[in-house]
Each structure stands twice: as C-alpha cells, then as structure tokens.
Amino acid sequence: MLNVTIDGQLLQVKEGTxxxxxxxxxxxxxxxxxxxxxxAPEGSCRMCVVEVKGARDLKVSCATVCDxxxxxxxxxxxxxxxxxxxxxxxxxxxxxxxxxCSDTGQCKLYQYALDYGIxxxxxxxxxxxxxxxxTNRFFDYDPHKCIxxxxxxxxCNDRQVNHTLNLTGRGIDTKVGMPxxxxxxxxxxVSCGNCVSVCPTGALATKSSKDYRSxxxxxxxxxxxxxxxxxxxxLVVKKGKVVGVEPADGHSNKGxxxxxxxxxxxxxxxxxxxxxxxxxxxxxxxxxxxxxxLDVVADNLQRIKAESxxxxxxxxxxxRTTNEDNYAFMKMMRGAIGTNSVDNCARV
Amino acid sequence: xxxxxxxxxxxxxxxxxxxxxxxxxTKAKVxxxxxxxxxxxxxxxxxxxxxxxxKKLNIDxxxxxxxxxxxxxxQEPLAEVILPGNEKVxxxxxxxxxxxxxxxxxxxxxxAVSRWAVNGGGMLPEGExxxxxxxxxxxxxxxxxxxxxxLRNCGIINPESLGEYVVRDGYLSLAKVLTEMTPxxxxxxxxxxxxxxxxxxxxxxxxxxxxxxxxxxxxxxxxCNADEGDPGAFMDRSILEGDPHSVVEGMAIGAYAIGAxxxxxxxxxxYPIAVRRLNMAIAQAKEMxxxxxxxxxxxxxxxxxxxxxxxxxVCGEETALLASIEGQRGEPRLRPPYPAVSGLWGxxxxxxxxxxxxxxxxxIHRGADWFGSIGSENSKGTKVFALAGEINNIGLAxxxxxxxLREVIYEIGGGVPDGKHFKGAQTGGPSGGCxxxxxxxxxxxxxxxxxxxxxxxxxxxxxxxxxxxxxxLARFFLDFTQEESxxxxxxxxxxxxxxxxxxxxxVEGKGQDGDLEKLEELGQNIKAASxxxxxxxxxxxxxxxxxxxxxxxxxxxxxxxxxxxxxTALFQYYIVPEKCKRCGICAKVCPVQCISGDRQTPYVIDQxxxxxxxxxxxxxxxxxxxxx
Ligand SMILES: Cc1cc2nc3c(=O)[nH]c(=O)nc-3n(C[C@H](O)[C@H](O)[C@H](O)COP(=O)(O)O)c2cc1C
Ligand code: SF4
Ligand code: SF4
Ligand code: SF4
Ligand code: FES
Numbered sequence: 001m002l003n004v005t006i007d008g009q010l011l012q013v014k015e016g017t018x019x020x021x022x023x024x025x026x027x028x029x030x031x032x033x034x035x036x037x038x039x040a041p042e043g044s045c046r047m048c049v050v051e052v053k054g055a056r057d058l059k060v061s062c063a064t065v066c067d068x069x070x071x072x073x074x075x076x077x078x079x080x081x082x083x084x085x086x087x088x089x090x091x092x093x094x095x096x097x098x099x100x101c102s103d104t105g106q107c108k109l110y111q112y113a114l115d116y117g118i119x120x121x122x123x124x125x126x127x128x129x130x131x132x133x134x135t136n137r138f139f140d141y142d143p144h145k146c147i148x149x150x151x152x153x154x155x156c157n158d159r160q161v162n163h164t165l166n167l168t169g170r171g172i173d174t175k176v177g178m179p180x181x182x183x184x185x186x187x188x189x190v191s192c193g194n195c196v197s198v199c200p201t202g203a204l205a206t207k208s209s210k211d212y213r214s215x216x217x218x219x220x221x222x223x224x225x226x227x228x229x230x231x232x233x234x235l236v237v238k239k240g241k242v243v244g245v246e247p248a249d250g251h252s253n254k255g256x257x258x259x260x261x262x263x264x265x266x267x268x269x270x271x272x273x274x275x276x277x278x279x280x281x282x283x284x285x286x287x288x289x290x291x292x293x294l295d296v297v298a299d300n301l302q303r304i305k306a307e308s309x310x311x312x313x314x315x316x317x318x319x320r321t322t323n324e325d326n327y328a329f330m331k332m333m334r335g336a337i338g339t340n341s342v343d344n345c346a347r348v
Numbered sequence: 349x350x351x352x353x354x355x356x357x358x359x360x361x362x363x364x365x366x367x368x369x370x371x372x373x374t375k376a377k378v379x380x381x382x383x384x385x386x387x388x389x390x391x392x393x394x395x396x397x398x399x400x401x402x403k404k405l406n407i408d409x410x411x412x413x414x415x416x417x418x419x420x421x422x423q424e425p426l427a428e429v430i431l432p433g434n435e436k437v438x439x440x441x442x443x444x445x446x447x448x449x450x451x452x453x454x455x456x457x458x459x460a461v462s463r464w465a466v467n468g469g470g471m472l473p474e475g476e477x478x479x480x481x482x483x484x485x486x487x488x489x490x491x492x493x494x495x496x497x498x499l500r501n502c503g504i505i506n507p508e509s510l511g512e513y514v515v516r517d518g519y520l521s522l523a524k525v526l527t528e529m530t531p532x533x534x535x536x537x538x539x540x541x542x543x544x545x546x547x548x549x550x551x552x553x554x555x556x557x558x559x560x561x562x563x564x565x566x567x568x569x570x571x572c573n574a575d576e577g578d579p580g581a582f583m584d585r586s587i588l589e590g591d592p593h594s595v596v597e598g599m600a601i602g603a604y605a606i607g608a609x610x611x612x613x614x615x616x617x618x619y620p621i622a623v624r625r626l627n628m629a630i631a632q633a634k635e636m637x638x639x640x641x642x643x644x645x646x647x648x649x650x651x652x653x654x655x656x657x658x659x660x661x662v663c664g665e666e667t668a669l670l671a672s673i674e675g676q677r678g679e680p681r682l683r684p685p686y687p688a689v690s691g692l693w694g695x696x697x698x699x700x701x702x703x704x705x706x707x708x709x710x711x712i713h714r715g716a717d718w719f720g721s722i723g724s725e726n727s728k729g730t731k732v733f734a735l736a737g738e739i740n741n742i743g744l745a746x747x748x749x750x751x752x753l754r755e756v757i758y759e760i761g762g763g764v765p766d767g768k769h770f771k772g773a774q775t776g777g778p779s780g781g782c783x784x785x786x787x788x789x790x791x792x793x794x795x796x797x798x799x800x801x802x803x804x805x806x807x808x809x810x811x812x813x814x815x816x817x818x819x820x821l822a823r824f825f826l827d828f829t830q831e832e833s834x835x836x837x838x839x840x841x842x843x844x845x846x847x848x849x850x851x852x853x854x855v856e857g858k859g860q861d862g863d864l865e866k867l868e869e870l871g872q873n874i875k876a877a878s879x880x881x882x883x884x885x886x887x888x889x890x891x892x893x894x895x896x897x898x899x900x901x902x903x904x905x906x907x908x909x910x911x912x913x914x915x916t917a918l919f920q921y922y923i924v925p926e927k928c929k930r931c932g933i934c935a936k937v938c939p940v941q942c943i944s945g946d947r948q949t950p951y952v953i954d955q956x957x958x959x960x961x962x963x964x965x966x967x968x969x970x971x972x973x974x975x976x
Contacts, residue, residue, distance in 0.1 A: 044879060060682070
C-alpha cells in the first residue's frame, strides 16, 4: 500500500493505482474525456491534469500512477487555466449545435464548457469538407462534433475487437473512420453500437436519440433477455416507452452490449407483441387470463404424465429467458415432472 | 570471414596494401562527391564525363571513384583529384565540360586548374589571395575550424567499400569492445565521454544506455533514428550516404552495451541512396561476420535491419517511431514508461540518432578523455550543422561545441551573400527559435542555446538576412508543424491551427488588436499542454521571433506594413517619380499591364491590378522602383 495525499486528505492506495482512481476514492472530481474504465489509459485529451508537488509540469491523472508520499492538488489557478484551454481548443473545432444536438444534457464537452466558464468560443477553425456518415441502420457519425477522444476507436479495436474504426488523416484533418473512407454500411461493422455508447459527445449518436433529451427519460437497470450471458443494461424510458438501451457495467459485460441488446428493443412496444396468453378454443386462439392458461398447461401435463409416464414429456426453454428462469424450469422438469428430457436453445 | 581481432587487422593490412598498390599503379585518383546533393547537382554526368574522357584518351591508370557528401554543398558538383605526391585538389561547380578539361589539363597535363579549385588560392581571405596556387584543405576557411568526428570518413572513403572503412580503423572499436570490455565498461566509457544525443533532446547517451543495460536480461532492441524530419537538415542523410558503416558499428557497440541482439534503422523512404548504402553496408558486415552470430568469437550476436518510414515529421519522435516500426499509426504515446524500459513490442529499447551513433566508435577508439577534451563544459565533442538560407557556403560543417555563431557564419559559412546584413539564425528547425545578431558571439552549446530560448535541435542552421520577414518566417515553420501534427492531442492539433490561421491573417494585413497577446497566450498553453515534443515545441519559432522582433509583429498588425517587403499584402511596388527616366521598360515587362505612362507623364502602377510579382522592379535599369 502507498500513502498519498489528495487535496490534503491522506489515504492509502494499492500499488499501480492511478492518481485519477485515488481521486475518485476521496470524491475529488476530475474532468476526463479520453479516459474510460476498461480502456487502457492513453492520456491524449490532456483534460484530467492535476498538480503533483515537486513535479515540474502538471500530470495527467488518468495515466500517472501514484508514488509513495505523493501529494496531489486537484484544483488551482494553473489547473483551471489548463483545462479551460483544452475546452477552448475543442470548442474551436466543433460544430456547436447544442440546441438541436441529441446529446444535449449529457454531453461532456457542454458540461465542461459550463464548468470552466466558457460563454462564447474565442477561436474558430474552418470546418473541413467532411460529410456525416448516416449509412448505419442504427446510428450516425458527425465528424464535426467529434473531439477525437478516441474512446470509440479503442473500444472497437481493444474491447469489441472488431477492428472497424480507426483514425484517418492527421493533424487537424484527423477523423474517426475506416480506411479509404469506407462508409459504415460497407465496412465490417457489426453494429454492436459500443462505439456509440462510449462517445462523450453527439458525434456518434443513435438515430433514436433524436427523439428524446436526457432530462425526459428515466433509466431502468435490467438484464438483457437475448441470451444467457446476462449483460446488464439500462432501458431508457420516455413516457412509459423504451426509447433506447445503454450498456451498464455488469459483471459479465463490463459496459459492452451486442447489436441485439443495444438496438433490438423495439419488440417491447411492438403492436404485434402478445400481451396475454392465448388458448385455442374451437380451433381458434383466444386471449385468456394467466390463471386459466396455466391451468390448461398444468392439467395437460398431469394427464400425459398419468397416461404415458414422465418421459412422454420433454421441456425446451428459451435462451431469451434469464439463467434463473432456465434453472427453475430445469428443476420443474426434473423434480415436478420427473424427466431428464430438458434442454435449451442457447448454444452460444 | 573475420572471427578475431587479428583477422580484422590482417584484413586492414591487406586493404592498405591493396590501396598502396593501386596508388602506385595509377597515375591519379578522382573522387566524385555522390551524395544526394552531389547527384542532384549533376555529379553523375560529371562522373560519366570523366570516365568517358579518360577512355577517349586511352588512359586506364586513373581510378575514378565515388564518395559521400564532402560537405561543401554550395560548390556541388565536387570532385577531388589526387596526383600522388601533390596537394589534393577539390574542384567545385564542375559540369561535364569542365570535367573533361580537368582531365586534360590536370591529369594529363599535370597542372591543376586552380581557378575552379575550392582550395585554389582564390578562396583565401582577402589579402592572402593567390589565384594560381593550390593550398591544403585545412587552410580553406570552410574546412579550417572544422573538427570531423562524426563526418570523419564522409567525402574521403568510398561508402560502398568495407575495406576503405576498415583501413580508417573501422570496426576496431567493435573488436575492442567485444574482446576487452564488459557491457558495463562500455556504458561507463560513453557516460564519461559526455556524449549527448544529437537528435534534438541532448540527453546523455551513456545514461540512456545505462537504463536499458540495467533492465533484466531478455529481448532488448536498439534503434537508430534516421527519420531526419527537420526541413533543411541533412546531416544524418550525409552520414548514412557517406559512411554507413560508422552507424552500423556504433549500433553494434550500443547493442552490446545494453544487451540487445536485434537492431533497426528507421530511415525515411525519401532517402533512397542512404537506404541502399546502408543495406549494402549491413550485407557486407554480415558477410564478413561483423554482424550476425558470435561476432569476434565473443558469443555476442547482433542482427540489423532497415525499416522505412513514410516521411512524417512526427515519426522522428521516439515513441511514434516505435509505433511505426510495429506497423501502427505513427503517433507518440505518453512517457513514462520510457522506451529504455518498455519500447519496441514492450521490450527495453534504446533509440539514438544517426550522428550520435557515428560518434560512438571514435570515443571507444580514442577514449572518453579525448572526446571530453573537445567542446565546452556541458556539451562535449562536436556538432554537425547544416548551413542553409542566406549564407554563402551552404553545406555541412562539423564544429567543436562552443564555437561561436559568428565563426560558423562568417568563417566557415563565408558570410551573408550580396553584402546583406545578418539578421538572425534559426536553430532547431521548426522546433527551435531564432538567435538575433546581438548574440552572434555566443558559443554554441546546449545550455547557451536554451538560454536564448532556442534549442540545438538536430543541427539545422538557417541564416536570415536583413530582408527576411520574421513574421513570415515564423508562419512558415508553424505551417510545417501544423501540417505535421499527428492529431492525437487537442492543444497541438487545434492550437497550432488556430495560431496558424491568426498568422495567416496577420501577413495578409488582416491582423487585429489583441492578436499578438492571443498568439503568446496560445503559444505558451500549447507548449505546456501538448502530449509530445512536437506540440511542446511547435510555438517556439513564433514565441522566439516575438521575443526578439516584436516590433515587426506590431508593424504587421497595427501599421499593416512589412518592412522586409516579403508579405505581399503589406507593401506596394512604387515608382519614385523623381527617379523615373520614363524608359517604359517596366510597363513592357508587367505581366498584367498595370503600369501606365509615357515620355511626358511619369510611369505609375495601378495598385488595384498589381499582382506584386516584382518583375518591374527587377527590370528597371535605374532602380527607380521601390517597395514601400
Ligand atoms: C517531433 C519530433 C521529431 C523528431 N525527429 C527526430 C529525427 O528526425 N531524428 C532524430 O534523431 N530525433 C528526432 N527526434 C528526437 C527523438 O524523439 C529522440 O529523442 C532521439 O532520436 C533520441 O536520440 P539521441 O538521444 O541520440 O538524440 C524528434 C523528436 C520530436 C519530438
Ligand atoms: S458498432 Fe461495434 S463493430 Fe461497429 S464500429 Fe462500433 S464498436 Fe465497431
Ligand atoms: S466519435 Fe465520439 S467517442 Fe469517437 S472519438 Fe469522436 S468524440 Fe470520441
Ligand atoms: S503534440 Fe501534436 S504530434 Fe504530439 S501527440 Fe499531440 S497532436 Fe500528436
Ligand atoms: S482523461 Fe486523462 S488525458 Fe484524457
């Protein structure tokens, strides 16, 4: 364990802890843009600087590990001016469109501009002749809103390991993209949307995010029902309707989702979706209550078991139910019915 | 195969004997400087003409050979004629015709054509001139104060001959290191010599090697930085083209010191001759057993490969260079960890500059004390400078550290052309700053340059005369760094663009109040907040010219004037009516016909239509047209 002091507060941290992590432990707020849990720190946005006593320059806290006896100051005039400069530079090369941008309310750039007292940008760089890429079915990319934090690129390559996104051009002409300016639709993108989920601005945004603002929605933590991995996610709900899904930092998914979890949520509110059980009466499926439906099932299972023995019955459950439901179903088949003929369609 | 020190000595004796015999059998030897600079100036035609003329004359006892850059680029193409028993004669500015005449008069006739000779008496300082004589090289001002360590063989040996390198004690240092010294001894010796990196940073080479040496044994790498991205710098190219074995040997010694068995030379693809000669040198060294397995029977293995860079300036930054070798986007990464701890593929890696490596063998051969005796207090040895810009002797000069700028410019460099006044010198290229005339007597070393707000850099030395606009100069350098920014961090990516836009407006006469303060503020912030050395130094040319030539900036912004007549939006060509003789020549040469007048009415320029090409001013026989 190492002894470090953050803003006068002494604490002990494990060897290898970054200054940023130590700051989080004591609740000292540090603005970050390129840093993201589960991604290797790269210290490129230069936002998270703090002062380390005795060091000549300010240090990027996300990529500097604590040393024994380190004394850290998280805010002073120099730090404030530095961070403000970074925000000013980012705003100088940004399509400022907060009024209609879908990220309004959750955009980090917006938040920090506010925090660091920038009312009006002093500098403006000429926009490049870049076009938006709107070819993906689920999301769009607007390079003029991109701050090049590279979270999306690192996520796609290092976490999703799909190697679709990269950086093209250099200097002021750098943008996120594919080699030879390929469009999303022509690339090997699997539309997992993890790049979109990590974007701190409105540069990569789901198409549906146009329909709501962050303050209009509530978020409900749930488990993805598509397979048995058990990814944790937040359903974004506006007026009782699911309008989006965001990955949560669950044990099994650590902030990632696949295309189904991220985008295939529209069945929830689909008009064709069954909302009550149906029982076939006189050759026609008819809505019934759950009690009635379960009675029909229970009666029939008991009858078959009595007539032909438990092995005349096989159970097949869905991979779209949770592990817990599958477990209970297996128990029911073996314990209550008395057969080993039970299976599940999950083969992943 | 050379397996022992004795083998090497024997090979050396053989080669010496061979060369002696060759000299005895031949009437003369002609060396043509065939670095990129020489070839670009027409050295190949000269070479061919000499061979052809000799053939025509049925002379077969003259050796014609190529050598690397002799350093005196302003005089290219250069050829040296050596008649046994006579002073060597170096001919400058030769073409095929002159070459044929030299063959006839000098080689056949035995009389040097002294008026074309760089070391002809005409080159001596005023008062000592004697057109007819030939003087030794070390009396020629350009060579006089030079001390050649890194360039010891450049322009002297045939770079494609291992034998000629060995004759000049090549690979003796490697043999010594492998047979008599431990790796720790080597590190100690280099540390003691005081050698500092010549690639720009000036970090102690011995200390750097020590870091890597102290890493636990295992895979380690040694890398030579031959990216040379500083515009106007060409010392590394000249060393690689003129003496590639010196780099191979230096790297092998370094590899032994740190415990690496694999090395890479990262060279820009725009240096095809350097790459070819380097590959040739590596192949020769491998063939002779000077690279490969069990070198000098010491059990030390070392293999070397060339990797080509695509010419991005940022790839000269060491971590970007490593990324590029690994096949990734050439972008710097945060340090620490330093490459000496975690470099190529995560393994301890030493990166040194070409010139740094070229200094290594002589240090081992002649000792750290000898090296330490040259130079100044904290800057030992020599530095190769590429003299460029407004200077008579454009070329490469290797000078002891501590030489004054005045000596370099006025003695070696032959001063500013056309009698113009010296205004300033830019060191460190786009990462450096300028030194104004009042500091001409500053001894050049790492510390003094830092005090003046500039850096040694890799050795580019650009001389500016009175008619250089400092604002435009700063704009030029920033234009370069802005273009070369990798784009990884916002201060450099956006900051340099904002600064450049502002400077572009200023030179176009659209500067506004407050611009200068903003430029300074931006410059300081970019320096502080950028991730790598490129951004951390990019504002230097602007900040340093603002420090010494602030009034020029003020004039550009507030008075919309460019006193040097460079920024076309900020001056006009003007015909002084009292001086105009009404000859009408200006009106004839004006490509847009915007000058009117006749024998009765004085000529005037229609400023709205003038495109500021300057043709009129050039053509006026009475100097009646001025810029104002
Ligand atoms: C933008 C940038 C460009 C650089 N370009 C070069 C280069 O072309 N050649 C070089 O030797 N060093 C260059 N350097 C310095 C290298 O990062 C490194 O310090 C050097 O190669 C170390 O070798 P040395 O200790 O022998 O000088 C550059 C540094 C920066 C920041
Ligand atoms: S959706 Fe997934 S695969 Fe496609 S670019 Fe984004 S992270 Fe990569
Ligand atoms: S698209 Fe978003 S996540 Fe990707 S680099 Fe730009 S701002 Fe960052
Ligand atoms: S300072 Fe410039 S070149 Fe260096 S990492 Fe940042 S953007 Fe790239
Ligand atoms: S969050 Fe630390 S540098 Fe970007």
